Every structure is written in C-alpha cells, then in structure tokens.
Amino acid sequence: MTQTRNPPASPIPVRTKTTLPGGGYTGRSRRARTEPMLVRPLRDDRYVVETDHGTYVVDLDGRTCTCPDHAIRGSRCKHLRRVAIEVNEGRVPPPGKRAAACAVCGRRLFVPTTDVGPRLCDRHEIAVGDLVRDRETGRRLVVTRVTADRADETTTEDGIAVSEYETNADYGGHEPVVEAVYLDSVRAGDSLDATELKRYSFPASRLRRVGPDRSPESQAQLDAFASA
Structure with missing residues (x-):
C-alpha cells in the first residue's frame, strides 16, 4: 500500500458578502x-x-x-x-458551468452543468492513451477508458465493486474508475489485436502518469494500444 485513502471532496464552503480591492477604479x-x-x-x-x-x-x-x-x-x-x-477571476463559474471538486485532491474546479459523477483536476486528470504506472505493482499500463463512475458503484465482471478489491483499499471509493491494459501483456510487434486484451479497472489515483521519456520499444507498444 503506497498512499492513504483519498477523502471524499469537502463540500464547497458557504460564501458571505465580500469586497474587492478598488485602487485605480472610479x-x-x-x-x-x-x-x-x-x-x-x-x-x-x-x-x-x-x-x-x-x-x-x-x-x-x-x-x-x-x-x-x-x-x-x-x-x-x-x-x-x-x-x-x-x-x-474564477470566483464563480461562468455560464454553462458549475462548481465541483477534484475527487483526488479536493481542488475546486468548474465543469459543464450537464456533467455528472466524480471529476479530476488538471493535475490528476488521466486521458485515453496515457502511459501510467500502477502504484501497487509498479507495472506500466495504457489507459483505454476513463469513466465518470465511482469506484464503489462500479462492479467488475466478477461482480465485485472496484473499491472492494484489497489492493484498492488505500484509494477512494468516490474516485472515478479508469480502465487500462498492462503494457507487458504483449510484446512490440505482436500481431494480437489490442482490443482483445484484458482491461483492468482502477480508482483513478492508483494510476500515476509516466513522463515522456520511454524506450523505443515502449513507445511502439504505446502507439499500438492508443490507436487500437
């Protein structure tokens, strides 16, 4: 286990009437x-x-x-x-958006009013095709799907909630589920269709984005997965 459980995002505090600096204005x-x-x-x-x-x-x-x-x-x-x-100044959301909080760090952000489910800030956001590392095993994966579904409300094909797996105990059940394929499940140049590989589901913060420096072999594998 590598990190403490992420707490659910705190409710947005109640605001009161405030003033702003008026120097230079008339x-x-x-x-x-x-x-x-x-x-x-x-x-x-x-x-x-x-x-x-x-x-x-x-x-x-x-x-x-x-x-x-x-x-x-x-x-x-x-x-x-x-x-x-x-x-x-980012104090209130613009028209068409509402205030929300990052499911990992609680940072305040604005999302479209039609969006539902947990959301991630720029720091923790993960996108399809990203190369990530599993914090529990150290293995690398490629993200194949990012959902707006909570880990404690999403079940795997085994009928178990993603948050209920022992290896996910230190990650928030309120986090969105991310699906990914282990990069070492096939070799570069393998003719196996990447869409046939087993997808695994994780709470978002269990996966850490990997920097851009990677070997040519890893890059070839990543390109294959991302285009599948």
Missing part, C-alpha cells in the same frame, strides 16, 4: 469592487447578487440586471460588473 467600476456583495450562480446560468441594499438577478449573457439602475437607466450597473469580475 464610478460604478469602483463600487462594483468595494461594496460588499455575494454572487451566487443559479441553475439557469443567471446569478443572484446579494448586497446591503437588496438582492438582484443578473443575466451575464443577456447583459441585464433587475436593479433599478439598470431597469430605469439601462446602464451597465455595479452588479453586472461584479458578476463579470468574479467570473473572470
């Missing part, structure tokens, strides 16, 4: 930053903006706000500006 741009506001995304890609004087709904794509300043004067109000600032 007018509505300054008020958008220095007045206490709380921006919360809605499921329909709009945003609720809570202030000390009222609560308003902003449509960033439509460039509208329900506040009097926008409704009466048609101006680009401080609420519209504040939402744009928080989206640009």
